[in-house]
Amino acid sequence: MKQSGTGRGGRRLQRTAAAGAAMIMMASGSLAGMPVAGAIDPPVVDPGALPPDGTPGPPQTMRQTSYCTEVGVLPNTDFRVQPAYMDMLNLAEAWKFSRGAGVSVAVIDTGVTPHPRMPNLIGGGDYVMAGGDGLSDCDAHGTLVASLIGAVPDNGVTPLPPPRQTRRPPSVPTNEPPPPTPAPQTTIVVMPPPPAPPPPPPPVEGGEPSNGSNNGPAAPAPGPGNNAAAYTTDGASAGAARPGGFSGRARMAPVDFRAPSAPPPPGAAPDAFSGIAPDVQLISIRQYSAAFGPKEPFGDGQDPQLREKNDGIRTMARAIVHAANMGAQVINISQAICMNVRNMLDQADLGAAVRYAAVEKNAVIVAAAGDTSWRDCKQNPTYNAMRPDDPRDWNGVNTVVTPAWYDEYVLTVGAVDSAGAPLVKSSVVGPWVSLAAPGTDIEGLSPRDDGLMNAVDGPENSLLVPSGTSFSTAIVSGVAALVRAKYPELSSHQVINRLIRTARPPARGVDNVVGYGIVDPVAALTWDVPGGPAQPPERLSAPLQVPPMPPERDMTPAWVAGAGLLAAVAAAGVALGVAALRRSRRNR
Numbered sequence: 394m395k396q397s398g399t400g401r402g403g404r405r406l407q408r409t410a411a412a413g414a415a416m417i418m419m420a421s422g423s424l425a426g427m428p429v430a431g432a433i434d435p436p437v438v439d440p441g442a443l444p445p446d447g448t449p450g451p452p453q454t455m456r457q458t459s460y461c462t463e464v465g466v467l468p469n470t471d472f473r474v475q476p477a478y479m480d481m482l483n484l485a486e487a488w489k490f491s492r493g494a495g496v497s498v499a500v501i502d503t504g505v506t507p508h509p510r511m512p513n514l515i516g517g518g519d520y521v522m523a524g525g526d527g528l529s530d531c532d533a534h535g536t537l538v539a540s541l542i543g544a545v546p547d548n549g550v551t552p553l554p555p556p557r558q559t560r561r562p563p564s565v566p567t568n569e570p571p572p573p574t575p576a577p578q579t580t581i582v583v584m585p586p587p588p589a590p591p592p593p594p595p596p597v598e599g600g601e602p603s604n605g606s607n608n609g610p611a612a613p614a615p616g617p618g619n620n621a622a623a624y625t626t627d628g629a630s631a632g633a634a635r636p637g638g639f640s641g642r643a644r645m646a647p648v649d650f651r652a653p654s655a656p657p658p659p660g661a662a663p664d665a666f667s668g669i670a671p672d673v674q675l676i677s678i679r680q681y682s683a684a685f686g687p688k689e690p691f692g693d694g695q696d697p698q699l700r701e702k703n704d705g706i707r708t709m710a711r712a713i714v715h716a717a718n719m720g721a722q723v724i725n726i727s728q729a730i731c732m733n734v735r736n737m738l739d740q741a742d743l744g745a746a747v748r749y750a751a752v753e754k755n756a757v758i759v760a761a762a763g764d765t766s767w768r769d770c771k772q773n774p775t776y777n778a779m780r781p782d783d784p785r786d787w788n789g790v791n792t793v794v795t796p797a798w799y800d801e802y803v804l805t806v807g808a809v810d811s812a813g814a815p816l817v818k819s820s821v822v823g824p825w826v827s828l829a830a831p832g833t834d835i836e837g838l839s840p841r842d843d844g845l846m847n848a849v850d851g852p853e854n855s856l857l858v859p860s861g862t863s864f865s866t867a868i869v870s871g872v873a874a875l876v877r878a879k880y881p882e883l884s885s886h887q888v889i890n891r892l893i894r895t896a897r898p899p900a901r902g903v904d905n906v907v908g909y910g911i912v913d914p915v916a917a918l919t920w921d922v923p924g925g926p927a928q929p930p931e932r933l934s935a936p937l938q939v940p941p942m943p944p945e946r947d948m949t950p951a952w953v954a955g956a957g958l959l960a961a962v963a964a965a966g967v968a969l970g971v972a973a974l975r976r977s978r979r980n981r
Contacts, residue, residue, distance in 0.1 A: 433734050433793065435787065436744060436799055437932045438745055438747075438799070438932060442745040443745040444742045446718050447711075449517075449520050449712070451521055451522065451523060451704075452704045453704070454689070461532070461533070462534075464839050464846040464848065464850070465848045466847060467848050467858070470847060472663070472664035472836065473664055473665055475665040476835075478811050479665075481812075482872075482913075483914070483915050484667075487872075490879055490915075491670075492672040495672075496673045496674070496877045496878050497676060497720055498721065498871075500727075501712045502534060502727055503534045503681055504525075504527050505530055505536050506529060506840035508540070508839075510547070511539060511675060512545065514674075516676075517716060518678050518712075520680045520681075522685065525679060527678050529679065530840040532683055533839075533846075537837040540838035541669065541868060541871065542670060542673065542867050542870050543668040543673040543675045543874075544668035544671065546666075666845055668871060669870075669874070670871040670875050676716065680709055703738060706738060706795070709726070713743075713747060713758070717749060717754035724756050724757070724758045725759050726758065726759065726761065727761050727862070727866045731763055731793070732795070733792060740796075747796050747803055757870075757885045760805050761862040762808070762820055763794040764821065769792070770794065770821050771791065772818075773791060773792055773821060774789040785824030785905060798823065799825075801931070802929060804869065805827050806829060806908075807820045807826045808820040808862045808865040809829045809831060810832070810834075815906045815907055816833070816860075817906060819861060820865075822905040826905055826906065826908040828869055828912050829865065829908060830911065830912045832861050832864050835860060869912050872912050873892060876891055883924060884927040886925070886926065887925055890922070892912060896909045896910030897911045897913055898910035
C-alpha cells in the first residue's frame with residue numbers, strides 16, 4: 394500500500410524544513426544589526442572639478458539656531474603641571490631643533506577667537522556667516538584646536554619638562570648580597586642672618602646689673618608681654634628647643650631624588666601649557682558651526698540633513714582652495730563628513746581641492762579620521778585575515794570619511810590616549826589612516842576669556858571632557874609645522890613621508906587603527922630619512938590630456954612630385970628646343 398505524504402516520512406521532512414527555516418530566521422536576525430560592508434576602491438580625482446576661489450561666504454542665508462557653547466575647568470585641575478601628551482611627545486627636546494618659525498598653518502574649523510597667547514593669528518574668512526573674518530568661535534572647538542597647534546607659553550618662554558624619575562634597569566637575581574642603600578643626598582639652604590638684638594633698655598635707677606655681670610646688656614625685666622626665657626644675648630632662642638637639622642645659620646634638609654618632585658614654587662609660571670609649534674602663524678577659516686543653520690532649511694524641498702552634508706562638502710572644498718591660495722603651508726582639518734558606501738555623495742570638487750592644495754600649492758593637509766560619536770560615522774572593520782591580497786581591507790569598508798580617504802594627498806590621523814593605547818571605540822578606523830597622536834587629556838586656550846580650559850558645558854550642569862581625533866589632528870599639524878620649518882626644502886609629500894617613516898609603528902608595521910604609527914616629533918626632526926619622490930602618486934579619473942607633438946612631416950611625396958615636375962619641365966624644354974632648332978633649319 395502506498396504511503397501518503399502525511400505519514401512518518403512526511404512529518405520528518407516537515408520538521409527538517411521548519412528547523413532550516415528557523416536557522417535562517419535566526420541568522421538573518423543576528424546579522425540585521427551588523428554594518429554591511431561594501432567593496433570600494435580608493436578614490437580618484439578629476440582636476441577639472443576644482444572650485445573657483447572667491448570671497449568666503451555661506452552657500453545660503455544662515456542664522457544662529459542655538460546658544461554658544463560655554464567652557465569650564467575640571468575639578469582639581471592644576472595647569473602648572475605639564476599636560477600628559479606633552480610628556481609623551483617629548484616636546485622640550487623637539488623645541489631644541491624647531492619651533493615652527495616662518496610656517497603658516499590654516500585652521501579650517503569652527504573659527505578661532507583671538508587670545509593674548511595667539512599673537513600671530515589672522516582671519517582667513519567665514520563660510521558660516523556672510524562678511525565674517527573667521528575670528529569667532531561659538532562652538533569652543535576651533536580655538537582649542539588652534540591653541541594646540543600654535544599657542545605661545547604664558548611667559549613667552551617654552552616651558553621645560555618637570556624633573557623625571559630616574560629609570561633604572563630591573564634587578565637581576567643573584568647570590569651576592571644587595572649593595573647597601575645609599576644615604577639620601579642633602580642640600581644646604583643658607584638662611585638669612587638673624588636680626589640684630591634689640592637695644593638694651595634704659596638703666597633703672599637703683600637697679601643692679603642683670604645676671605650679675607657688668608659687661609653685657611641687661612635682660613628685660615619680667616613683666617607682662619616679656620618672656621625672659623625667650624631671649625639670649627646672641628639673639629638665639631634659649632628656652633625653645635632647636636629644630637632638627639638646624640645648626641647655626643644653615644638648615645640641613647634631606648632630599649630624596651627618588652621621590653616625586655614637589656609642586657612648582659609660588660613664583661613659577663602660572664601654567665605649563667604651550668602649543669606644539671608656538672612660533673607659527675595661524676590662519677583661521679570658519680567653515681562649520683553647529684550653532685548656525687539655514688534660515689530656510691526646507692526652502693528648496695531637499696532633506697535638511699542631506700543638504701547640510703552637500704553644503705559641507707562644497708564649503709570645505711572652497712575653504713581648502715582659499716587656504717592654499719593664502720599661502721598656508723600646513724592645512725589642519727579637524728572635521729570630517731561620513732557617509733555609507735552604498736549612499737555616496739558627489740565629492741568631485743573636494744577631491745580636486747585637496748589635490749590642488751597638495752600638488753599645485755605644496756601644502757601639507759592633515760585631516761581627522763573621524764569619531765564614532767559624529768553623525769553617520771559608524772566604525773569600520775580593522776583587519777580581515779582572510780583577505781591577504783587586501784591588507785588595508787578596502788573591501789571591508791562600510792563608512793567613508795571625507796576628506797580623510799583621499800590618502801594620496803591627505804595625512805589622516807587617528808587617536809590614541811596619553812599612554813599610546815589606540816582609542817578603538819571612538820576613533821574611526823580605515824585604510825586611509827596614516828598616523829596617530831594623543832587625543833586625550835586635552836587642555837588649551839579658552840574662547841571665552843584669557844585663561845585655559847579643559848572641559849565644555851554638558852547637559853544637566855555636567856562638564857564634558859574634550860577628546861578624539863580633532864585634537865590628535867591638531868598635534869600632528871603642529872609637528873608638521875616643526876618639520877617644515879626645519880626642512881624648508883622638502884615638498885609636502887616629502888614632509889608626510891618623513892612623518893610616516895619616523896613614527897612609532899604598530900606590531901604589524903601598519904594597520905587601519907594607527908596607520909604607520911604614533912607621531913614622534915624628535916625623530917621626525919633628527920633622523921636621517923631619504924627625501925623620496927617630491928610628488929605623490931596620482932589617481933586621476935580624467936587625466937589631463939596634453940596634445941601630442943605633431944609627427945615629423947614625410948617629405949618623400951613632395952620630393953617625388955618636385956622631381957617629376959622638374960623632369961616634365963626639362964622634357965618640355967628639350968621638346969621646345971628641338972622644335973625651334975628644326976624650324977631654324979627649314980628657314981635656311
